[in-house]
Amino acid sequence: MIEARDLRKSFGPLRVLDGVDLLIEKGEAVVIIGRSGGGKSILLKHLIGLLRPDAGEVLIEGRNITQMSERELLQVRRKFGMLFQGAALFDSLTVAENVGFALRRQGGLTEKEIAQQVAEALEMVDLAGTEAKKPAELSGGMRKRVGLARAIIYRPQIVLYDEPTTGLDPIVADSIDQLILRVCERLTVTTVAVTHDMRSARRIGQRILMLHQGRIYTSATPAELFASTDPIVSQFVQGVADPKDHGL
């Protein structure tokens, strides 16, 4: 369903993606892990066409999206929902307006129908009754929930999560993970999440891909990954710092 072939991207002299190949099947829950600044979010943005690669292809249901115009991409993106790292809620709109944004833009629904669907989406993320609040009044966890409600209200086939638990305490992070699993089950969507939170990766992912030095270094189930004896994988999984990183 989602395929990347030899994806390459550089920012000036910095090579971020150096030939990424991946294949994600329909209905799969895949987590992409890797070090901070390693290009995980950049890779995710390529999968939805927010960034264009220097070389390589991204295929969504067999269609190469790297050659499409922005207007053509808008049609492809209707299949996607995306939760951003900072939730990226529209500051000037209320929670209800944020969540109902896509429905209102699509047209064809009455305000009453939109309000009903907004209420259902908010209930699904355990935020019923917050319609009138502004994003500035919400906590970090609540903002992510609203962002998720906004991403799933139009029933996308694929949901992308960019660092869904970053900046949250372990309890809120756990509740976000459970929410992602709930969305995955109820809506039967393909899930792609990038994170460096290994607890979260283990809970969400059916398969974990590790991005290392601009390439997919390994692809494994959570059990295989946590049992891996590969020095690079085990170092990351166990969270052991490399003394060279600190100039020690």
Place this chain on the structure above:
Amino acid sequence: MIRAANSWVREQLEGLGQYALLCLEALRSIFIRPQPSQGLLYQLYFIGVKTQSVVLITGAFTGMVLCVQTFIQFHKVKMDTATLAVVSVSMGSELGPVLTALMVAGRVGAAMAAELGTMRVTEQIDALRTLATHPVDYLMAPRVLATVLAMPLLTAEAIAVGIAAGFGVGVGLLGIDAAYAWHHMLRYTDMEDMIIGLTKSLVFGAIVSTISCYKGMNCREGAEGVGRATTEAVVASSIAVLMSNFFLTRFLTQLFYGV
């Protein structure tokens, strides 16, 4: 040194190309894909109504100072009663549209660049794109259209207030004969002067809004990026207004007066 100059020129040309493409996309969006009027109405209120006080104060004091300066020169050659004619022609064809555009660039252009820049660095523009909404349709088109619509009205207000304030100062403070001043003002001010001024204001509206949106939507990361985009929007808009004013003046005077 040469390499740095080359790179700078290339960067500027690339920027100009991106700006031209963005303007083209905005034009398409305005004429081919009209958006719901709610966004346009809000922008009209923000740009048109909320900018009035700044524009009126600028127009009034410019008219007053222009009257005083012109009177000092004309008084030497006993042409006191022609003072208001100079004020009305200058306000109508030059100072009204240019100063209004500079004020709008300072107030509205800066706000546009800062708002869009903040949306960019907080990924709100990316979020729009994931929600199958083109940022130019939702963010830029209503702002450009509202500025182009509001600018002639703001300019007309600035011109009217400037002339009225000049008249007040000339007659009330400097002792110019009111009847002669009024008569000469009407005699030497043509409708073409006002048409030139209002035509300029339409172009200035397009220049200020498109440059400000471009700077905001292409701003670099972080608070520093937003700050820089805001400054660049005001500076680039103001310079573009002043430079284009010369070419517009040449073109429009040739069109209306044949000189």
